[in-house]
Structure formats: structure tokens, C-alpha cells
Amino acid sequence: MGKLNNTVNTNASDALSAGNWMTPLPYTIDAEKTFREAAVRMEELNINYLPVVDGKKKPVGLLSLKQLLPFLLNGGGEAKIAQEIQLDPSLLISQETNMLDLVAGPHQEFLVVDTIQMVVGILTSRDIVDALSKYIYKLKQTENKAEVLNVILEKAYEGIAVVDENGILLEFNDAYSRFTGVKREDAIGRHVTEVIENTNLHITAKTAIPDRGVLQNIQGQSMLVHRIPIWRDDKVVGAIGMLIFESVSEVYDILDRLQGDKIKGQTEPKLLSAELAEDSRVTMNKIIGTSEPILNAKRLARKAARTPATILISGESGTGKEVFAKSIHHLSPYYNGPFISVNCGAIPEDLFESELFGYEEGAFTGAKKSGKLGKFELAQNGTIFLDEIGELSLLLQTKLLRVLQEREIERVGGVKKHSINVRVIAATNRDIEEMVERGTFREDLYYRLNIIRLHLPALRERKEDIPVLLAHFTNKVCAKYSIPEKTFTPTAVKALIRRPWKGNIRELANLVEHSAIMSNSETIDLEDLPEKTGNRQEETQESIPSKLDEFKWKSGEEEKKLIVQTLESVRGNKSEAAARLGIHRTTLYQKLKKYGL
Numbered sequence: 001m002g003k004l005n006n007t008v009n010t011n012a013s014d015a016l017s018a019g020n021w022m023t024p025l026p027y028t029i030d031a032e033k034t035f036r037e038a039a040v041r042m043e044e045l046n047i048n049y050l051p052v053v054d055g056k057k058k059p060v061g062l063l064s065l066k067q068l069l070p071f072l073l074n075g076g077g078e079a080k081i082a083q084e085i086q087l088d089p090s091l092l093i094s095q096e097t098n099m100l101d102l103v104a105g106p107h108q109e110f111l112v113v114d115t116i117q118m119v120v121g122i123l124t125s126r127d128i129v130d131a132l133s134k135y136i137y138k139l140k141q142t143e144n145k146a147e148v149l150n151v152i153l154e155k156a157y158e159g160i161a162v163v164d165e166n167g168i169l170l171e172f173n174d175a176y177s178r179f180t181g182v183k184r185e186d187a188i189g190r191h192v193t194e195v196i197e198n199t200n201l202h203i204t205a206k207t208a209i210p211d212r213g214v215l216q217n218i219q220g221q222s223m224l225v226h227r228i229p230i231w232r233d234d235k236v237v238g239a240i241g242m243l244i245f246e247s248v249s250e251v252y253d254i255l256d257r258l259q260g261d262k263i264k265g266q267t268e269p270k271l272l273s274a275e276l277a278e279d280s281r282v283t284m285n286k287i288i289g290t291s292e293p294i295l296n297a298k299r300l301a302r303k304a305a306r307t308p309a310t311i312l313i314s315g316e317s318g319t320g321k322e323v324f325a326k327s328i329h330h331l332s333p334y335y336n337g338p339f340i341s342v343n344c345g346a347i348p349e350d351l352f353e354s355e356l357f358g359y360e361e362g363a364f365t366g367a368k369k370s371g372k373l374g375k376f377e378l379a380q381n382g383t384i385f386l387d388e389i390g391e392l393s394l395l396l397q398t399k400l401l402r403v404l405q406e407r408e409i410e411r412v413g414g415v416k417k418h419s420i421n422v423r424v425i426a427a428t429n430r431d432i433e434e435m436v437e438r439g440t441f442r443e444d445l446y447y448r449l450n451i452i453r454l455h456l457p458a459l460r461e462r463k464e465d466i467p468v469l470l471a472h473f474t475n476k477v478c479a480k481y482s483i484p485e486k487t488f489t490p491t492a493v494k495a496l497i498r499r500p501w502k503g504n505i506r507e508l509a510n511l512v513e514h515s516a517i518m519s520n521s522e523t524i525d526l527e528d529l530p531e532k533t534g535n536r537q538e539e540t541q542e543s544i545p546s547k548l549d550e551f552k553w554k555s556g557e558e559e560k561k562l563i564v565q566t567l568e569s570v571r572g573n574k575s576e577a578a579a580r581l582g583i584h585r586t587t588l589y590q591k592l593k594k595y596g597l
Contacts, residue, residue, distance in 0.1 A: 167202025337382025
């Protein structure tokens, strides 16, 4: 148990760090402002706490609604905040602070600061309670996981089998044993193909591509099975297979019902409003990936969604900025309103103002008699997503800035101002800070948009997500074109993991669609990939299974010797060494540390 407790405590220090739970880049107010101005700002933003900063943006204190009320009730509303508030050093914490250390402290809310004492976040009592609740839940899960796993394996109605990365059976429950007629003690330790007919569980352990709801013939019966890879430290260490039904007859009933619904749906097309609503209800759970970069992005997006603050999403083209924007909308206070997407780079400059702000009757030649609502008005009480914001000219940036500042729009050809209540999310694939320095993007608009910054990682920074993305898009393409289900071979998967992916998720989806259509078999191999994929010979060489696999069951000295030889052959280049060994760079660093290299 000592080892288990040490593991829990180590994980807790990371999971319970203040930086993981704070609300980043909170609204602030200058200490020279009055209490009445603070009250107005808190009312506008619908918040209960407001960090107070000086002219250099350094923290002065934390003003709560409870502290504010006495000043307003006793006629002190015009007093400057700086005259009445003093900084309590115990309010300031770092992003690394453990939440457990705050429970017995004198405060329930804290200001999170960086190394130069600039405010980077605010931590409220709600955040602390959420973090501790999750920690306690995980602790209980860890303490009980052995017992729970035992119950799942032995009492589950479905057959369950677990293999390691080499396809050797590690677990084989009673249900599977009864169905196959192979005793558990005889099955464990053997290769899965020797025990289970027509299985691909060993392939799942190699490719990391999950198979959900596929048919497999076992003992003369068609069975529905799931095959799910098991990850540990950025590496697939095995796979778990589950039998779902005793007979496929129930599956056919389900398929018949689904087919009937599909035919009915073709004769009764959805209303546009229904399609728009369904399209905007993209949840964070639908964003595929379990790598640390994408998990960090999802974590920040969830926090940002809690408030109505403006968000600027940055990242290369094809990283999924609009998907994140829709997810934030779904989690935000504006989720009941519409989600309106605007591609700022696709609207001609002379039409931009009328598209965003609308126009009145007779505003210009060709205008509709009844006038037209602009995108901002269409997004009322919802979210407007301004994609490719960096493509706007300076003139249009000025007009957009005025709307964001005043929260009012004036239609083209009109004289009446219309108030708007809209959550603004902007996105760009350009270096917006460099544009500000060059003077091609207004600095004041940048600060208005960059309240919360969400940067999305490129696909090459989260390559461990590629196998599951391949499976997702392959299933989607096969369903779209009504073609038999297909899977990528281990060779193709490993080759694709090594691609640079300059087009990111969009490029991957395009490649999968091409490959699934062009493949003439149930598997997609190197020859099915697009011609522009690159040097096929080089990809084939890179796709050779990891050399370290040869030493899987041998001593650490032999593994260490191979690593040293590889590093010498590439003159110490760790990235190249990891590629030649067929392992992730992080794994190589761990092994270097393990062997003291």
C-alpha cells in the first residue's frame, strides 16, 4: 500500500495544483477607480469577485461583492478603492500551489500570480470544492480499483479478455471461458489467436485503433465485440476485448429499426433551424484525443466557458478552432441562444459592414425592402464566432472595435442603435502579436479580443491521438459512402504517425476519405495512401516495428546497449534516435533517465 499511496500523492500534487483549476486571465479593476465603478463592473460582468491591480498591473487586493456592499450602503461609493483596501500577502498563491494547502487557510478565494507577481488567475471557493471533490473521488476509485476490476472481470455478463502489447492474454474471465470452452488458467499466457477465433485484439494492441461494435465469428456464432487499446505513458501497452451479445439476432433488430428511421428521414428533411441547433451542440466530449496538449486545451476551454468573457482561439489551420468554439458555446451561459459563425476572410470588404451589422430598407441599390438583420443581431443572446479575424483590414477592425466596446450596432443606412448581448469568440491562424507589432492589427482591438487566450496544438504535437482519429474518420467515411468497414494496417498507422501533418486534422480527414475510397480491401495499407504522402520507401522503413520490441523480454542491459548504439549512430540527436527506435521522444527520455545516460 505504501507504493500506492506515494503514487496517489504524486498524482494529487499535479491534479490539485491551483493552475489546473483557476479561472485564467480574470477581469480586473484599477485601484484608482471608485467602489461605485467596481459595483457597475461587477454587475455588467455578473461576477462576485474582482481582482484589484495598480498601474503596473500588480495585485493590490481582491474585492468581493460582500466587501463592496457596506461602502455603497454607507455612502462611500465615490471613495477610491486604493484608500480602503490593502494587500494581504496570504491572498497570493502560485499556479503550483496544492489545493490541500489552502483548505485550512484564512481565505476562501485567492489570486494566482506568476513569477513576477502579475495576476494570471483567480481561484474561488467553488473551484477548490470542485477540485477536492474530484480528488476524493479518484482516491476512492484508486483504493477500490483492484476489487472493482475483479468484479468486472468475473461477474460481468459479457466475455472480457485483456492482452499485452504482444497479444499475450493477461486476463480471461469466466464468461469468455464458458463460451470458448477454454479454462482461464489454460488461456492466460498464450497468444490470443490460439484461444479466440478470428480475433483482431492483438492488432488493436499494435495499431492503437479501437474497434467498436464489430462482428466476429466465434464458435460458429456471429458476436458483437468491442476492442479498445490500453494506454500508459504515451504508449499502447495492450488492449481489452469485450463480447456484447450472445447472439447477433438482437443486433439485426436494431439495424432494421435504424434503417427504417434513415429511410423515413430521407423523405422528411430536417428544418434548417433544427440543423443549425444540432450543429451548435458540439460538446467537449466530442473533441477526440487523450494527449496532454489536447487535454490542457479542453481544460482551459471548460474554464473559459463559465464566464461571458471574450475568447481568442489561436492555432494553425485545421486544428479545430470552430469545433472548440461550438463546445465553449454549449458550456456557456449563452448555450440556449444561437451560434453564428462568420468567416471574416471570406466576406468582401464592401459587404462586411452590412453582413455583420445589417442594413435598413433602401440603404443601397439592391437592398431588400424589409432591410436585413446582421450577424450580430442574429446571434442575440448567443455566441458569434469570428473566424480568421486576422484577415480584417484596419478600417473594418476599427468598426468592429466600436461594436465590442459599446455593445451596440447601427445598421447601414440607419440612425437607431441596437443593443446586443452576444458572447464573442474570435479565431486566427496567424501570429496576431507579430501583426500588432507591424501595425497591421490594431493593438486596442487585440486587447479587447485577447481576454482569454486558447491556443490549440498542432496535430504533430499530439501524435498519440492519431490512431483514434484515424478510426473515427474511417468509420465516418465508410458510413457516409455506404462502403464496408475498413481499418488501417499497423504499417500504415506507424507511417502516418511520422508525417508532419501541416494541414492538421483537416489534412488527416482528407487523407482518410481518399484512402478509404481507393482501398479495394478491408484494410488500408501504404499503397492506398495518396501519392503526395511522401517517400513510400522512407515511410516503409520508418514503419518497421520498434527495435526495442526485440528486447521486450530480455535484460535491461541489452535495451540500454541498443539505445547507446542508436544515439552514437545519430551523433546524439535524441529526436532522430527515438524515430529509429520506433518510440516516442518522451519514452526515450524516460529510458535515458532510467539507465543514467
